[in-house]
Amino acid sequence: MTNTEYPNPLLNITDLPKFDLFHVEHVELAIDQLLAENRVQIERLVQSSEKPSWDNFIEPLESLDNRFERVWGPIGHLDSVKNSDEWHAAYTACLEKVTAYHSEMGQNKGLFDKFTALAESVEFSDYSLAQKKVIENALRNFRLSGIDLPEVKQQEYQQIKQQLSQLSSQFGNNVLKSTQAWSKLIKDPEELAGLPENAMGLLQQLAEQKDQQGWLVTLDFPSYIAIMTHAENRDLRAEVYRAFGTRASDQAVNVEYDNSKIIEKIRLLRHQLAGLLGFEQYADYSLATKMAENRDQVLGFLRDLATRSKPQAEKELQTLKAFAKTELGIEDFEPWDVSFVSEKLKSATLSLSQETLRPYFPVNTVLTGLFNITETLFGVRIREKQGVPVWHKAVRFFELVDAADEVVGQFYLDLYARENKRGGAWMDSAVSRWKHSGGDLQKPVAYLVCNFTPPVGDKPACLTHDEVTTLFHEFGHGIHHLMTQMEHLDISGISGVPWDAVELPSQFMENFCWEREGLDLISSHIETGEVLPEALFDSLKASRGFQSAMMMVRQIEFALMDFELHSFYDPQEAEDILDLAQRIREEVAVVQPPEYSRMLHSFSHIFAGGYAAGYFSYKWAEVLSADAFSLFEETGILNSETGVRFKNTILAAGGSIDPMVLFKSFRGREPKIDALLRHSGIAA
Template identity: 75%
Template sequence: MTKSTKTLDNPLLNVSSLPNFELFHVKHIKPAITQLLAENRAEIARLVAMTETPSWQNFIEPLEVIDNRFERVWGPIGHLDAVKNSDEWHEVYTDCLGKVTAYYTEVGQNTGLYTKFNAIADSLEFLDYSLAQKKVIENALRNFRLSGIALPAEQQSEYQEITQQLSQLSSLFANNVLKSSQAWSKQITDESLLKGLPDSAKGLLKQLAENRELTGWCVTLDFPSYLAVMTHADNRELRAEIYRAFGTRSSDQALNTAFDNTDNMHKIRSLRHQKANLLGFDQYADYSLATKMAESSEQVLGFLRDLATKSKPQAVQELKTLTEFAKRELGIDDFQPWDVTFASEKLKSKTLSLSQELLRPYFPVESALKGLFDITQRLFGIRIQAKTEVPVWHPDVRFFELIAENDDVVGQFYLDLYARDNKRGGAWMDSAISRWRHPNGKLQKPVAYLVCNFTPPLEGQVACLTHDELTTLFHEFGHGIHHLMTEMEQLDISGISGVPWDAVELPSQFMENFCWEREGLALISSHIETGETLPDDLFEALKKSRGFQSAMMMLRQIEFSLTDFEMHAYYNPERVEAVADLSQRIRQEVAVIMPPEYSRSMHSFSHIFAGGYAAGYFSYKWAEVLSADAFGLFEEEGILNPETGAKFKNIILAAGGSIDPMVLFKAFRGREPNIDALLRHSGITV
């Protein structure tokens, strides 16, 4: 493949080093993608036309070369759309997204490619391939079938059109959530309305007002701002107002309905069903499960309802306790959903002498990171150190390297911790660069993006994390080490690539456990003023708090999981059940807290409609069984036992997507997974 001279003129096309975000401009996007797609198509045409017998060297490796280059060009474009969004960038990104989607659909339906993959699978050479190489071929053949390779030409065109529309609608959905969130804010000039908020929270709201050149304080729908009000504000009217604004984002019930996702959701559901039917599946859920550990819709729904049955009696009692406390201690006779977080914090403070604000001074960001890195070194023999003078997309972003005991760099990651304008909400890990062995023999080291939306530091002060934020940091880092500590050198099974969606949360949820253990907290915590680690009384309260309202939280996740799965498992195009009706039906079955009629939480649920979790949100609970049971071995052999850590790294993390995760789990644990550890960690007794 000839290298275009244009490559040198467009910084997006320079993939010989880390992305130089400082040089990226919206004008670079379209030329880069246009050139890249043209070069990829030319290389694919060459490979399809070659007369030699296809092999790993002459066929798979050239495909890996173009796939790797594509990830390294397209990846930063999508990343910047999420962390540094602008209307101009998003418009061009969305335009190119259509071209990229068309390209991938075209590749998935390329009969010439499919024929050559089949020829390799049927060859004698295939028998001598490594397990990893065989898995790459098997996954490719499966993905061809799921891309409509066997469809007649007319239906292939229909599949292409559906896929194109779904891609655009998902992007529109996510952007509507961001824009709807940004469209709402509330200026407050009367400080008495903020009674109950700690100084740190009021400082955040004042900083948000100053950023908007407003006097007083400003409440926004960024999660740190929203949570501060819902947790601490004595003023019920204020809590009710922001609860409604947050729960009606991008819906027909929002104050500004310009970003309503109702039609997008309806179209997405319909198109997913059509896509599944085209491929011979009765429902989209069946299509989704074709690439997951779970074997059937019945198995998934049975798993979720079993968890609900085990959790609901305790959840009913938890809500009764909370409601009675709110009436007795807080004077709230008509208990409402916007009282739940507020009253829960008061109840926790009273019964456990614990609150997020009480814990916050013990988790300065630097101490939390040092503890996280210390744990990583003790468990996995990997040290982590900062690297400066690396181009980033915002001054707050930092860059780190993972270094092995032999001083080799294992991988690197960007860390973007704080919420800000024009940054998508939530927390996530994404691949910047995948570990891969180039045909020339050079090993490409993996790089990850770790993104959170924590409360930013107030001017002149050090940022401290709540314990909830701490567990989020460890969660995303768990995804990060899954990507960075892989030993796979084939692109499609390296890191989290090729890992079934319902197993990909195992390392992330596993890492959260260290935030609850004395051995972990001794390394993580350091009081902002005294340097003291978390004292025994707070540690005991924290351990007890892990089971605080855990059944209510369990049911909340099951409610989301069931709504998502039933939405895709029982879709009837002749009689479509509206999302709001479906949500209400599931709530009546499993929930104990009933939101008001205007609630539209699904309208901003990007996980399902824009984030790859369609008919897969159950994966969090499915993987939590695996992660809790895996951590049980550390509880048995030592929380920071380096031998157990090495076993986890060498079996679970190193394998990437090369081996079925159930096989890996059994190799690590020595048996099938058991649900008991999850219930025990959650404080749910049955």
């Protein structure tokens, strides 16, 4: 295709996204044209006098949905990885139109009637399980979009969805802007005593990028974690801790990005949305598409884990405080001492620190090993492809090919933190696996995004072990998306997978970072080339249980905050979010943050992402992933037969089958919590 046939490159979906050709002026024009054309086609389908069938109704709809994903997807992606005020303004303007379109489709009575007719047709019984699931999911989603509401209530639903969509985008942007608004230039290297060479290099590089002399401390995660873990300057740790913990709040240095009012508006609107659809609370609405059955089950699950973990977490904290006092002279132990003292304690008791391990994990060695593990387990090969348009020069592109050298899927890899890139790590769909009505198969493509410490100068980047596990985690999401065998859009890859099961493959992959067989493939000292020595391996293995109960209760604290925020909301007398957070901390946490702490104000997972009343999914899926991995512990860590079994059940099925059925098919029984507690070193 020549460019003249697609004057707007965003509308050209014949190949991969043309990141080198996209400009901000393309955005609104593309979305206006896309939505207008989709509406015309949908009206034709609704008005058709033909009896609806898979071929004449579902396939044309899937084609429209696929086009939508492929045009709108890159716009949202670039808002996250290459944010600018102009692009964000264009994205936000389109978000309103896109949200209105989705609400409209969800309440399109003509579409609903056609789906209902299909579900009640004689032909329905002849459809495959996957086809039936597509139709059943659609009918469920229509009901969750207010199809049964009177017209006035439908309009109210649309207005609420519109506001929520805008508020979530604003919340995330405030976090990004507030993160970028704070920095501290340090001229005297003595103030940064304790920081390893690579961290000093990073801070110097950050200063140079701003045409400054010295070392620039920012709130981007690689900079933040380096200070919290290594800086001997306790005042500096306290200052950076405060800046990070008050981002996007009334306590931040720059209060124009305060999310306080946005949080309250989001809570109220979510409650109203749930009420409109006949749910008592937003958590009930959230659970309608999850594995967990009801609020009591989720709260019981989280509190059971807390009860099992908290006594050990309290002991771990006492050990930390005692070490801080006797070895480091810290009498008045504070939250900004936790990471610093933990690293010293780990170094003293296990002869291990993230920095001791870092030289063993050069990026390319880790990638080669990760690909090797994937190839051994799942019978595919991974190769890099050059010449693909990307959004930044550091982004790389890879293909998965099968034994017959056929491309299975492809992925972009964007590893390093940089300015104007949203923090955190994530996988997103660029293209979903889907069979065109003409029979052509569209191969899946994923975005894998992390925020690791970039290479400094001409030295290759080396990862901490924490970063290695993050990479494996996101890659697990990636293979879930890429190794699906589904050919229907709504259940392909991670689509249609309940949120509390979607973390299973990602957390499953993390386990290989802790096993000798995995580490032999992903480690190679940057100078000597040796794999991780036995003494360090033993220390690393022991470290898996190091403060694991403290980490467990921290995650439960976040999950309970999220779930209770959405489970007991009363607009007349809503519990203040700071009071709610404190009440939950007193119940499950062992480290109490200072009064100024505003963690919820930057909790993008639940206010700007898809995890509202679903953050518990991480722990829920961790039970499944640990238990799934225990089969590899029994049959062999890199056992290809078990790997292929995992691929053919958990990964291949996408969202076509209930995840509990898939899990039992893989494991041969119901999930047990024992493996998670054992891996975490929690003796409960």
